[in-house]
Amino acid sequence: MSSTDDEALPGVPNVGRSDLDAMVDAETTDPREELAEVEADTDLGIEMAEDAKRVAHGELSGDEYWAKHDAAAAAEFGDAYRETPNPAVDASDQTVSAAAAESMQCTVGSMDAVAAESARTDEDGGIGAGDEKWGMVIDLQKCVGCDSCTVACKAENRTPSGVSYNVVMEEEHGEFPNTTRTNVPKPCMQCENPPCVQVCPVSATYKMDDGVVNIDYDRCIGCRYCMIACPYGARYFDFGENYDDEVDEAGEITSPEYGVDRGKREDGKSPIGNVRKCSFCTHRLERGEEPACVETCIGDARNMGDLDDPDSEVAAMADSNRAFQLKEDEGTDPNVYYLE
């Protein structure tokens, strides 16, 4: 589109390209000023950045770049540099030759290897072996009933049609015009005394040290007794439905629930034919992240934390006189609390 277009559409600001470029310049920080704020050598930073632009323009090769800067970077950053994963190794879009990558001083290995290493939890007792007792507190006064927790949960856990680890129960009380509406978001309660665990004939569902109730998809036989036993309707059977009609290749990626990456979703392969439920996003908790529903909640109604830690926010909230659990008389003692 021409920058001197006189017939600007109503409501669309009439700005030319030079105006836009000027805006970019105005927003761009001065590199020298920026780098001065960190301890590292400012001149080296500027020089490496300028050369990186040249690599991007094709004026300089990746190999030449690292031959020029590797030693200086190693000298400047020391161990921190040497322990950094080398993004150029094993990557499909490698910008340096194998020989050059090999000669570099960051020796810790490829990005993939480092990621795999940090995801391994065997050394600290496996998934769910943490000292925390994970608990969730949902403030019903803050919940607006937008269902974004349900949507975030579906996106995060990539649950198929018919499976929804989180639902928002909506109830209207009273008669028009004097009605009130209550929204009760409902994930798995991760009960202290879970009836589902009690009835599983093969011990495929069990309580982990961190309080989360796990389902071993490799052991579950799909008898659905746990669904009968759950007083909260938190469990769903995976009938093998999918969103292929709505989204192309919907089953190409699955969520690494309970820390297990199962690859593509395929018929006859677990978790199809198994019972599924909310795991408090165990795979996220292990990475130090909050469950997707907590992170996404627009009213900040959902809180996640360690109920065993008396200083934690959730422990304080679960102790407040507004706190209650669903179906307290069932004796299940949920680790999901609500604030009324």
Next chain:
Amino acid sequence: MATESTLFEFEFDPGFRSSRLRIAWYGFIGVLLAGGAVAVYIRLTNGMRSTNLTSIVPWGSWVAFYIYFVGLSAGAFLVSTMANVFEVEGMHRIDRDALFAAIISMVVALLFVWIDLGRMDRMYFPFIWRQLTSALSWEVHAYVAYIGILVTELYFSMRIDLARIAERASGLRETFYAALTLGRDDTSEASRAFDQRWLKRAGIVGIPLAIFTVHGGTGVLFAVSKARPYWNSGLFPVIFVISALLSGTALVMMIYVLRTRLFDGESVDPDLLDRLAQLLIGFIIVDAALTAIEAFIPIASLHPHEIETWQVIMFGPMSWSFWWFMIGLSWVFPMVLLSKQSWRRTPSVMVLAGLSVVVGIIAVRFNIVIPAQILPVIEGLPHGSYFPTLVEWGSSIGIMAVGLLLYTLGAETLPLTPLGGDHE
């Protein structure tokens, strides 16, 4: 005594009297099997999508048929113990019939459990991993032990006749019957007494196994579900056992008449028939009374969840199964047929009464499994609704046809009627 076995007179020609009836019967089973095979194929390739089950109603017709056949088996077995443990006069005639029907019913029950699993390939997992607090985990083991007891009993009940047949037969037939005796080919009175003793012992072990673990336990499996108030009662497993006795007695009565008429070509013993019929009356009364108590307690306690469940049963969209099948076919109609002594001694009327109960109890089982899942466990969740798909009906009929086939093959080859008027 040593020559007694050679003096023993008997005729052994099991199977249909009429070969036209045989062809018609196997043809009928064949049609059912073919239809069932198509349904099972769809079930296997499409998975659980081929059912009308949902996450709200996760248990449906296959579970209902599973508990139905466990009940049929436990009932038939308990009828057999009247002959071999309690030695009720004149009952020996139906001992093997009852045991064999009990075995076939268990096989059918386990096929229903199997097809109901989300992962059918993992059906052996309960024998590798267990859960002490799970009723289902215990049940699976109880079923295996129970089938073991049934087979043991049938063996001790039938062995001497198998040995007698093997003695007279030759060639392949001899090998077949000799193999079934497991090498114990003695036909002396001493060996007979030995068999009787062990038959009784196995029966004594089997009675508590059948009552408390196999069928009572199946009732416990439901009753422990605190989340489902309709099942969560102490009376529930007791009703399970009583309705099992009801259906089992009806089945044995039916089989006795049909097999005597169509296979043995003999006349039915009216005294035995009357005795079975009176048993049936007793079981109908107890079953109806206990069910009434079971319904009355929660309704009188004004327990909202249970009252609503009973409303679903009595006035809901499936209430026809309650009124016509459960009340009508399993209680009222057979009770009318059993009310007159001359009818109780008429084989055709008793076959009708037996058939009515056997069909009616199916509705009892459906009305146990489904209604408890219709009301949501928490207010705010959707209500459930369920009616089996054609695949579920078809596969169920196919599985039952497998049972009919196995039963017929057994009845055509095994000495299910004690030989030579050896009725004791």
